[in-house]
Every structure is written in structure tokens, then in C-alpha cells.
Amino acid sequence: MTFILMILTFIVMYYYMAINKEEEYHIRTMPAMTAIPEAVGRAAEMGKPVFWTPGIAGPLSDSTQGPQTLAAISILEYVTEECAKAGVELAAYCPLSDAIPLVEETMRTAYLRQGKPEEFNVEQIVFIEGQSAYLSGTLGYFQRARPASNILMGGFYYEAVVIGEAGNTIGAMQIGGTNNTHQMPFLVATCDYMLLAEELFAAGAAISRNRDMLGSIKGEDIMKLLLVALTGVGFLLGAAGITVIADILGW
Amino acid sequence: MSFLANIDRRVFYWILFIALMVPFLNPIGFPIKIAENTRDLYEGITGDSVEPGDVWIINFGYGVSAWSECHPGVTVCAKALLREGAHIILIGPHTDYELTYNHLLETAKEDFDAAEYGVDWVFLGYITGQEAAIAQLASNMRSVYPTDHFGTPLDDIPMMQNVNTWHDVSGVLSSDTGDWGGYFLTMWQEAYGVPMAQIGIAMLGSTGIPRWLAGNYFGMSVGSRGGAELEMLIGEPGDAIIAMDSISVSHLLIVIAVILANVGLLVERGRGS
Amino acid sequence: MSQILKREVVYAITGIVTILMLVEYFFFPESQTWAEMIRTWGIIIYNISLGLGAVRLSMAHSMSVQRRRENWQYSAVLLVALVVMTLTGLAGYFTTGLQTSNVIYNWLFVNVYTPLGATLYPITGFYIFSAAYRAFRARNVDAALMLIAGCFVILSNAPAGEAIWVGFATIGEWFRFTGQVPGMRTFALVGTLGMIAYGFRALLGKERGFYAGGGEE
Numbered sequence: 001m002t003f004i005l006m007i008l009t010f011i012v013m014y015y016y017m018a019i020n021k022e023e024e025y026h027i028r029t030m031p032a033m034t035a036i037p038e039a040v041g042r043a044a045e046m047g048k049p050v051f052w053t054p055g056i057a058g059p060l061s062d063s064t065q066g067p068q069t070l071a072a073i074s075i076l077e078y079v080t081e082e083c084a085k086a087g088v089e090l091a092a093y094c095p096l097s098d099a100i101p102l103v104e105e106t107m108r109t110a111y112l113r114q115g116k117p118e119e120f121n122v123e124q125i126v127f128i129e130g131q132s133a134y135l136s137g138t139l140g141y142f143q144r145a146r147p148a149s150n151i152l153m154g155g156f157y158y159e160a161v162v163i164g165e166a167g168n169t170i171g172a173m174q175i176g177g178t179n180n181t182h183q184m185p186f187l188v189a190t191c192d193y194m195l196l197a198e199e200l201f202a203a204g205a206a207i208s209r210n211r212d213m214l215g216s217i218k219g220e221d222i223m224k225l226l227l228v229a230l231t232g233v234g235f236l237l238g239a240a241g242i243t244v245i246a247d248i249l250g251w
Numbered sequence: 252m253s254f255l256a257n258i259d260r261r262v263f264y265w266i267l268f269i270a271l272m273v274p275f276l277n278p279i280g281f282p283i284k285i286a287e288n289t290r291d292l293y294e295g296i297t298g299d300s301v302e303p304g305d306v307w308i309i310n311f312g313y314g315v316s317a318w319s320e321c322h323p324g325v326t327v328c329a330k331a332l333l334r335e336g337a338h339i340i341l342i343g344p345h346t347d348y349e350l351t352y353n354h355l356l357e358t359a360k361e362d363f364d365a366a367e368y369g370v371d372w373v374f375l376g377y378i379t380g381q382e383a384a385i386a387q388l389a390s391n392m393r394s395v396y397p398t399d400h401f402g403t404p405l406d407d408i409p410m411m412q413n414v415n416t417w418h419d420v421s422g423v424l425s426s427d428t429g430d431w432g433g434y435f436l437t438m439w440q441e442a443y444g445v446p447m448a449q450i451g452i453a454m455l456g457s458t459g460i461p462r463w464l465a466g467n468y469f470g471m472s473v474g475s476r477g478g479a480e481l482e483m484l485i486g487e488p489g490d491a492i493i494a495m496d497s498i499s500v501s502h503l504l505i506v507i508a509v510i511l512a513n514v515g516l517l518v519e520r521g522r523g524s
Numbered sequence: 525m526s527q528i529l530k531r532e533v534v535y536a537i538t539g540i541v542t543i544l545m546l547v548e549y550f551f552f553p554e555s556q557t558w559a560e561m562i563r564t565w566g567i568i569i570y571n572i573s574l575g576l577g578a579v580r581l582s583m584a585h586s587m588s589v590q591r592r593r594e595n596w597q598y599s600a601v602l603l604v605a606l607v608v609m610t611l612t613g614l615a616g617y618f619t620t621g622l623q624t625s626n627v628i629y630n631w632l633f634v635n636v637y638t639p640l641g642a643t644l645y646p647i648t649g650f651y652i653f654s655a656a657y658r659a660f661r662a663r664n665v666d667a668a669l670m671l672i673a674g675c676f677v678i679l680s681n682a683p684a685g686e687a688i689w690v691g692f693a694t695i696g697e698w699f700r701f702t703g704q705v706p707g708m709r710t711f712a713l714v715g716t717l718g719m720i721a722y723g724f725r726a727l728l729g730k731e732r733g734f735y736a737g738g739g740e741e
Contacts, residue, residue: 098570165651186652205725349624442549
């Protein structure tokens with residue numbers, strides 16, 4: 001049944017992406033994404049760098065954490081372009097060895113797209129393996145460089161609350177985003193703007209305003225409505241002692 | 252009074268640091284009520300739930316830094332399973348897995364001394380590759396672990412001779428600080444129906460409790476409190492029960508700090524209006 | 525050629541691997557021949573990337589030492605530690621099959637690396653304390669409700685809370701076992717849908733992050 005629901009999701013999304021070319025798609029503004037230019041502007045005014053990190057939870061081989069890291073890298077591209085435009089230094093602290101080539105290539109391409117390939121320095125990307133080492137390296141960077149803005153997007157473990165609170169200590173503007181439910185409360189408490197759960201994955205589409213990507217989000221929302229309706233009907237039937245929906249979904 | 256809303260955090264850090272030490276020196280001994288999720292976990296690894304000869308996997312998905320939260324629960328579960336006559340496979344994805352294994356041998360010394368390595372338990376060692384490795388473990392253990400941690404081929408280990416896939420495993424206990432419980436959930440419990448439970452840190456409570464309520468986990472131990480409850484269930488007080496007084500103090504201090512902050516905020520507002 | 529390698533070949537590999545893994549997971553769970561092979565390669569590639577990280581670290585810090593940049597001394601310490609741990613671990617592995625059998629390796633790991641790592645986890649407790657002090661303020665009705673719920677949950681987890689008043693435990697447990705469960709399930713469901721949608725966009729080559737800025741416009 002899960003496989004069928006997944007294929008149905010693909011079909012619905014494909015319909016809105018590729019087949020239905022008449023409708024214009026609009027998604028609501030995500031304050032966290034509109035705050036990124038503001039964060040970069042703040043850094044430009046203060047003469048301080050912008051800090052980006054994807055957290056340590058998301059090696060690309062992981063099915064639940066890897067997509068968060070990839071979504072964070074999509075957002076990194078946007079952040080890098082904004083920083084390149086404004087002439088602001090960007091520090092990318094990435095503790096994931098398998099994501100480093102993607103981060104490097106994304107930043108290099110972003111600088112190239114802005115016509116400033118010479119401003120890209122591979123040493124902007126700092127790789128620190130190990131949660132404790134990564135944490136102490138990040139805290140040290142905060143104390144030394146005092147970045148004006150922190151972008152904490154991706155899969156996080158307990159370092160979320162430490163990095164977030166350390167950022168608050170230095171007065172940085174913080175934008176967070178994660179799909180890890182156990183870390184969401186900590187990022188919400190420490191960040192000024194937040195992307196929750198699927199907003200992290202939709203953020204890349206929201207920035208690009210690419211019609212196909214927005215279509216996939218529309219398809220996703222249609223599936224969500226269908227699942228909500230199924231849940232509601234299943235709940236009502238279940239309350240009456242009829243478990244047909246639950247039996248079908250468990251098939 | 253409005254200064255209460257702007258107290259320097261370093262004052263709180265010092266108060267917390269000192270307050271946490273006091274209960275270790277003078278234990279208070281608050282009574283601990285046992286939660287249903289912890290009781291379900293304990294009942295799932297004892298009594299009629301476990302037959303002699305059943306093979307269980309215990310995953311050390313935590314490092315030394317999380318010993319206080321996860322290790323008491325793992326100790327109790329290892330003791331309980333060995334006393335039921337079950338066989339245990341120990342694996343670990345953290346770099347300090349060997350330290351955790353040695354610590355388990357100390358904290359459950361009597362039970363491990365009475366058991367025989369290779370017959371009652373085996374330590375397979377470090378596992379890498381995240382979810383892919385856990386999935387591979389379900390379909391072909393020998394492709395992930397050709398030997399145990401000490402270099403002995405699995406075919407030469409008595410308890411592993413007929414154990415290679417999920418078919419041969421009766422249950423999984425994943426003690427972790429992050430996603431290893433989720434990997435076992437998708438690749439073992441959901442895929443093949445292997446019973447599993449989680450012994451997690453307190454942060455994982457919000458994620459794990461819905462899974463226990465939905466029946467994905469047969470039980471769940473949450474943080475140090477869960478470890479203390481397990482120690483009470485087995486009747487052998489240990490590190491977790493000792494730590495509970497400090498946890499009580501820290502929680503009370505958090506609530507007091509929050510109350511002070513809000514009193515300060517109200518006073519500031521009152522002045523403003 | 526590089527554009528083809530960057531895009532088309534990546535799409536093809538991603539698509540084929542995805543289809544094989546999905547079909548075998550759902551329809552042939554007992555005999556996952558292709559999935560096993562793909563997973564084995566996935567584990568190998570993941571571990572090679574660890575080596576890539578080590579090489580990258582070495583290059584970056586060697587450059588720092590060579591050019592005497594600020595704090596180059598720390599880079600020198602890192603390089604020495606990297607070499608010592610690698611050589612002693614290999615020595616232990618090739619002599620007895622266990623890297624921890626080497627005395628130097630074991631001593632450094634148990635007495636230096638592990639305590640340093642273990643020290644940072646307790647920082648979380650202090651930072652949570654200051655985060656709660658700063659964030660749990662009743663600025664509006666929503667914040668006040670969250671604050672009250674949070675206090676009940678905190679006090680229900682502490683035995684002292686139950687000792688003060690049994691209601692803290694009762695109400696806190698209601699929040700933990702009933703109140704927050706729908707919210708957490710919602711996040712889990714929508715997050716998973718979001719991941720499915722992201723994966724689908726990546727399969728079709730629409731996601732730039734997946735292709736390191738090289739996806740379709």
C-alpha cells in the first residue's frame with residue numbers, strides 16, 4: 001500500500017510539473033527565505049561574515065537525513081549568490097565528508113554565476129569530522145570571527161541547541177531549518193526564523209520560482225489533502241468500529 | 252525587579268553547576284514512578300516474551316558522552332536477556348564502541364562472568380555505512396561482519412553458526428542518540444516485523460513515544476529517567492537512580508529560572524504601560 | 525563531455541539505483557540481490573569519502589603550516605596527531621588485528637580523545653538552561669500556553685515534581701503521551717512527503733543541490 005501511495009504521489013506531482021501547463025502556481029512566502037537577503041545585508045553593514053552549516057546528522061547515504069543535507073546545499077547556493085553579490089565573506093562549516101565535494105562545487109558555481117569566480121576560496125569550506133570536534137570548532141569560530149548571520153539548515157543532533165545558543169550569545173541573526181523533530185524545538189527557541197519539516201525541502205523551489213518545482217509542491221499538497229481526508233474518514237469509521245481504511249492502508 | 256528578565260547567563264551556569272553536585276554528595280531519594288513505555292520494554296525482554304536460545308541484537312548507538320542517559324538502560328536489558336537465557340549480539344556505530352563494550356562488561360559483570368563469550372554473547376564490533384549497513388545486516392550479516400571484533404570468523408563462533416539474517420533474530424534493542432533506532436525501524440521492524448524497542452536519550456522521547464503508541468516499538472526507555480525506571484524494575488539500583496536527584500534539581504532550577512524571567516517581563520511591561 | 529557526465533550520467537545512475545532499491549524493498553524483500561550489491565557499494569563509497577575528508581584536512585592544514593598563517597601551530601598539532609594515530613592504529617591492526625591493541629593508540633584514544641569528546645555533551649545542559657530562560661517568556665497567549673505546557677512536562681520528568689504535587693506528573697504525562705503526539709506525527713508525515721517530493725525532483729534532475737548546481741534550470 002505504501003508503494004501504491006508513493007507511485008500515486010509521483011503521478012500527481014508529475015501531472016502538475018509536466019502535463020498541466022496552464023495554471024500559474026503560487027506558494028506562500030516563507031519568512032525564513034525572505035530573511036536571507038536581510039541576513040546577508042546585515043553582515044555587509046557590520047563587515048562580518050555569514051556562517052552556514054548543515055549539521056552532522058545528514059550523511060548522504062542516509063535516507064532520512066541525506067535529503068536534508070541536499071536541501072541545505074540548495075539553500076547554500078542561494079546564500080552564496082547573495083554573499084557574492086554583496087561582497088560578504090561566507091564560511092561553510094561542513095562535518096560531512098561525503099557532502100564536501102557538493103558544497104565546494106555548489107559554491108564555486110554560485111560565484112561563477114555572479115561573475116566573481118576569483119573571489120571563491122576553497123578555504124571558506126571547513127571540514128571537521130566528529131561531532132565534538134565540529135562543535136568546538138564552530139564555537140571557536142563564533143568567538144573569533146563573530147559572524148553577523150548564521151544559517152543553520154539541515155539534519156542536526158544535539159549541536160543544534162549549542163550552536164544556536166552560542167549564536168545568540170554573540171548577537172547573530174539566525175535562520176534555521178530541519179526535519180528532525182527532536183531538534184526542532186531547540187532551533188525554534190534559538191533562531192529568529194525557521195523552516196519546519198517540509199518547508200526545508202520546498203525552500204529550494206520557493207527561491208527558484210521554477211515552474212516545474214512549484215508544480216511538484218502543488219502535487220505534494222494535493223496528496224497531503226488526500227491523506228488528511230483518508231485519515232478523517234478512517235477516524236470516523238474507526239470510531240464506529242469499522243476498520244476497513246486501516247486494513248487497506250496496512251495491506 | 253525587571254533585572255530578573257536580564258540576569259547574566261553565567262550566573263545561572265554557576266548556580267546549576269553547584270546545585271547539580273549537591274545531590275551526589277547528599278542523596279535525597281525522591282520516589283520514581285514507572286512509566287508505561289518503560290514497563291512495556293521490560294516486559295518485552297523478560298518472562299514469556301523471551302525463550303532460552305533467542306537471539307537479540309543490542310546496538311550501542313551512543314558514545315561515551317551519552318553513557319549517563321543510555322548505558323544504565325542497556326545494562327539492565329543485557330542483564331535481563333542473559334538471565335532469560337537469550338543470546339546477545341552487540342554492535343556499535345560510534346568510534347568509542349569498544350569503550351562502551353568494556354564498560355558494559357563492568358556494569359553487568361556478574362551476568363557476563365556467568366555467561367560464555369561466543370555461546371551467550373558475541374561482540375561484532377564497529378558498523379559503518381548508516382542505514383545501508385543496517386539493511387544489509389538484515390539480509391546478510393556476514394557481508395557486514397565477516398568476523399567478530401576480535402577477528403574470529405562468524406562461522407567459528409558457536410552462537411552465530413545458524414544466525415545470518417533477520418529470520419534468526421528474535422528482537423532488536425537500539426540504544427542511540429539519533430537515527431539508528433529509525434534505521435532498525437525501517438529496515439527490520441517495518442520490513443520484516445522483527446520486534447524492536449529503543450533505549451534513547453531524553454531528546455528522542457518526543458519522536459519515540461508516538462512510535463511506541465503506534466506499536467512500532469514494543470517499548471521505549473527515555474533518557475536517564477527511563478534507565479532509572481529499568482533499574483527499579485530489575486531491582487538493582489545503579490547509576491541512573493543516583494543521577495535522578497541531580498536531574499530533579501536541574502529541572503526545578505529551569506522552572507525557577509523561567510518563572511523569574513517572566514516575573515521580570517511582567518514588571519517591565521507594567522512599567523512600560 | 526563534462527556536462528554529459530555531470531548531468532545525464534548522474535540522472536541515469538540515480539534513476540536506475542532508485543528503481544532497483546524500491547522494487548526489491550517492496551516486492552522482493554526476501555531476496556534482495558541487486559539491493560545488497562548496491563548497498564555494499566554504497567557502504568564502500570561512504571567510507572572512501574571519509575578518506576577523502578582526511579586528505580582534504582591534511583591538505584588544508586599543511587598549507588596553513590607551510591604559509592605560517594594565523595594559529596598555524598594548531599594545524600601542526602592536528603597533522604602530528606593524524607600521523608601518530610594512523611601509524612599506531614595500523615601497527616596495532618597489522619600485528620594483532622585490533623588497532624586498540626597498540627598501547628600508544630589506546631592510551632591516546634582513552635585518555636585524550638574520549639574525554640575531550642565527552643566534555644562537550646554536558647554543555648548541552650547548560651545551553652538548554654539559558655535557552656529556556658531566554659525563550660520561555662509569556663509575550664503573548666501562544667507563548668504563555670507553550671510555557672505552561674513546557675513547565676508541566678519538565679516537572680513530570682523530574683521525580684521532585686511528582687513529590688511536590690502529583691498533578692505535575694499526571695498533566696505532564698498527558699502532554700507527553702497525548703498532547704504532543706498528533707503534532708509529532710504531523711511533522712513526521714509532512715516531512716516524509718516533503719522528502720518524497722524532493723527525491724522525485726532529484727530523479728527528474730530539477731534539484732540543483734543534488735547536482736551541485738548543475739541541475740536543470
